[in-house]
Amino acid sequence: xxxxxxxxxxxxxxxxxxxxxxxxxxxxxxxxxxxxxxxxxxxxxxxxxxxxxxxxxxxxxxxxxxxxxxxxxxxxxxxxxxxxxxxxxxxxxxxxxxxxxxxxxxxxxxxx
Amino acid sequence: xxxxxxxxxxxxxxxxxxxxxxxxxxxxxxxxxxxxxxxxxxxxxxxxxxxxxxxxxxxxxxxxxxxxxxxxxxxxxxxxxxxxxxxxxxxxxxxxxxxxxxxxxxxxxxxxx
Numbered sequence: 001x002x003x004x005x006x007x008x009x010x011x012x013x014x015x016x017x018x019x020x021x022x023x024x025x026x027x028x029x030x031x032x033x034x035x036x037x038x039x040x041x042x043x044x045x046x047x048x049x050x051x052x053x054x055x056x057x058x059x060x061x062x063x064x065x066x067x068x069x070x071x072x073x074x075x076x077x078x079x080x081x082x083x084x085x086x087x088x089x090x091x092x093x094x095x096x097x098x099x100x101x102x103x104x105x106x107x108x109x110x111x112x
Numbered sequence: 113x114x115x116x117x118x119x120x121x122x123x124x125x126x127x128x129x130x131x132x133x134x135x136x137x138x139x140x141x142x143x144x145x146x147x148x149x150x151x152x153x154x155x156x157x158x159x160x161x162x163x164x165x166x167x168x169x170x171x172x173x174x175x176x177x178x179x180x181x182x183x184x185x186x187x188x189x190x191x192x193x194x195x196x197x198x199x200x201x202x203x204x205x206x207x208x209x210x211x212x213x214x215x216x217x218x219x220x221x222x223x224x225x
Binding site (some may be wrong): 034040044 | 170217
């Protein structure tokens with residue numbers, strides 16, 4: 001079992017819809033969770049991070065964390081074609097405080 | 113504020129050679145991490161430095177090494193290059209312990225032929 005799993009996609013949503021991206025992790029003691037966006041040919045850029053169970057909102061983005069079920073999700077409201085990118089989930093495991101474990105990413109396509 | 117700067121952007125090397133990649137973190141950032149990104153494996157952690165000390169190392173062979181200087185700039189070295197080392201090498205910096213996320217540089221694209 002991979003430490004951090006994401007559906008590779010592509011996930012296609014129409015413009016204006018809500019895109020829901022999911023990530024599961026295996027280390028139950030993980031404390032920190034991050035979402036990065038990576039455009040083709042570019043480096044990853046941080047969208048948001050979450051530490052506590054529940055929801056965290058930042059503009060059109062909402063991160064949701066459920067530690068009991070070991071999943072973290074990212075919702076993108078009012079999706080735009082410019083949101084088309086690969087979204088990477090990163091988890092900091094308990095065994096390595098400064099090491100991020102990345103999922104392989106979900107490719108999102110927002111259709112105009 | 114300048115971002116994370118990586119040099120060179122592109123490199124072509126021959127099998128068996130060695131290569132050194134450079135990373136200048138955001139001013140004031142003391143934590144630097146290195147990642148390898150390939151289409152098949154995604155982003156894989158190489159190592160992390162803080163104040164010239166390596167705090168974590170990923171599961172890569174000893175051919176991969178790194179160091180950090182007193183000004184927080186970091187280098188990574190790969191010796192005896194193999195075809196499988198062809199990848200995008202990303203450096204990321206953080207002000208502290210990475211608790212609030214790392215900022216990535218543009219990467220160095222290494223091609224081994």
